[in-house]
Amino acid sequence: MNTLAPAHESAPPADELPRRAWAAYFRHELTDPVVALAEYTRDLAARSAEAGHAETAQTAARVRERAEQLLATVHQLSAAGPTPVDAADEREYRRTVRHDLRAAAAFVVSACEDMAEGSPPDVATVLVPVLSRSLTTARHVIDLIESVVRYGRTPEAAPPDGPAHAMLARLPAVIAGDIPTPHGLILVVDDNEYGRDLIVKALSHQGHTVEVACDGYEAQKRLSLTDRPVPDLILLDVMMPGLTGPELLRWLKADDRLWHVPVIMVSALGEDDSVLACIAAGAEDYLTRPVKSGLLRARIAGCLEKKRLRDREIEYQTRIAGLVRAIFPPAAVTEWEQTGTIRTRLHERVGVLFLDVVGFTALCEKHQDEPEEVIRSLQTQVEMYEDTARRHGVQKIKTIGDAFMGAVGLQPTVANPALTLLRCALDLIADTACHPAGWRVRVGIHVGPVVTGILGKTQFSYDIWGHTVNAAERVEATGRAGVVSLTDEAWQMLDGVAEGESRQIVARGIGVMTVWDFIAWRGGRPPE
Template sequence: MTRASDNKLVLIVDDTPTNVGVISGVLKGAYRTKVATNGEKALVLASAAEKPDLILLDVMMPGMDGYEVCRRLKANPVTREIPVIFLTAKTDALDEENGFEVGAVDYIHKPFSGPIVLARVKTQLALQDALAQAREAQNQADELLHALLPKKAADEIRSIGTVIPRRYENVAVLFCDVTNFTSYCDKHEPEDVVSRLDALFVIFERVTARHGLEKIKTIGDGFMAAGGLLHQVDDPIGSAVRCGLEMASTLIDARLGWEVRVGVHAGPVVAGVVGQERYQFDIWGDTVNVASRMSDQSKPGYVAVTKDVWEQVSSSFQAENLGDMEVKGKGTIAVFGIGPQKT
């Protein structure tokens, strides 16, 4: 039966044939080995296509000594992560200190004890496996964090453990929802519903990124994004409108009976992360509420905005008056539907 340790490769670096024979005999059956009789050859083998998992390195060798070999290994990005255990007859504390300073992980004194060599090698390789698993787990956690949160928010959580709530001015908020979605859900299998909605939202995510906006979240059949929030956008409102127009023109299978409605509003928002068991980055404020109401008033192929927003982008777009709307705290406001960009 082949054990997992059989696949590990140990590089033995020693200019004394007797020492090489003893160490090879100790490791035989547990690990694969390669041998270098000088420092130059050791550096070549260490950076080969199949790099060793661990290096047993003699200190006193003609030409390049073990300390210099270790320095060069640790200075090379290709080999710096390979653990090095020094083998030496030097037992002075200063010698050991020098070894650890140049990057060694352990020190074995000559004459060798076979069981000690084997135990030290096994311990270091097990530690490397544990570190590799920890790095992989951290990478997976980072990927999940970046999938859940905007990049800047995810980076802030990694750095200080939280996202500091902040107020942002002049943020363009985009709301997009799908009409007739609820009735579609009632008549189709869950797998079909989720699959089709997921495909649509993937398209929306790509469109959002292309226009420099950031996806904030999805809410049922709704999709919310923002421009000029966590990273600068030269023209947040114009970018949000262009993004919304592309979303509104997204081709949806006519048999689904779906239509996309989009609303955009701009102004100050408060942003932060809520929850502990499950992070949720979100934005709040009157700007968000009005953008949501705009999407309710929109029609297919158009982006609904308030009169104030329309006046800021009127030189770049065409629009039609969609009538007045009652907005809590604001009274009656005029709503405009922005259509395709002027040519």
């Protein structure tokens, strides 16, 4: 059996538009009220049987049968499409519609009125709510039938700018592709060779790149290849030997790499339960055989557009996650993801490093006519600082103008924060000396307790506070270009592996401090 049916891809002739408008109006106006009437009368029959009055129950059963006949007739006429072309045949057709539909609806009205008047009081009391709904709906259906039969017979009954005419007039432009259709890589999974080939031909004609799999196992193997691009969309047959469509769908949705790929199920008539199960399992949509090419185009366009928006959202979330990881240390990121906040914490043994460009203010004044060049040079230097710090396991805290602050021992802790920072500081000085700008820096180091956290609600950043931060900054500010200066507490942690000179400084807000300027590694090389 062919699985691809032709679609109406061009505008209908002018004389056909009214007939198609009539058919559209018929389906739109009558289907839902008649479905509701059938449901109400089923409820009426069930409650009448429970009430235990035989005559009422028999009448209710006949009401239910006629309502279901009415529903079947509406479905049959809806499926038949537009009315006949010949005027005489059309008149006969409308008379048949009026007779068959009105007769069934009129019977429901009459029988419900008889039940309301003839049922025993105790039974009538139980049936009043559902009986009233059934009677009101049946009367409304009769009015709708008259409206549908009259539709299109006069300009007043169906004006050319009416909803059905307007909808049908716009539809061909959409089908013809006036609205841009996204293209993508589509995997067709179908064990039916003929149906598969027809769908592939239609998709290729629409501009898509198409891959095929003859069964579920072949599709699973293809999708497991990490060196191949992930499809933008999968058309998946429901009934296949071996690994069925629903089984492959469940496998897809459980895979972290593939779960987001939209899947359209392709089913034969009569597979409604399987299709519903697939929709519940995550399928995006479904098509029934024979597949109409216009419907295929529309469903695929819709799925690809939703995937494009979903991919954009994923990309945005990834960028946000990258930004968060660039601002916060790993442990803080984990806390943020799990709790939505970062708690203030005290860390007892943290090494803090301050680096500052010597004479930066004078440098800016000298090059005040080309500030962009100064900032470009500073940008490349800061990026170099970040790379060097990362190499030594030092967390960048922030830049303050031309100053760079880093810390080690926040999370995880390190055995010797002073030694780690000294290694990093010497590399920072050496890297700066090799930079084309020819700038010189000084570095200060201290080890002690700090408090970490974030402040404010907007434009916040991860920061550290405390005496340790102030001490590192004061030591750096009194240092010399190209020299690493350490507080006495940090120097003692080096345990004799370095040689240096001590000096006394008076630090603002701290007082007298002993400071050591690093000269060389004892023995000529750093400890292993």
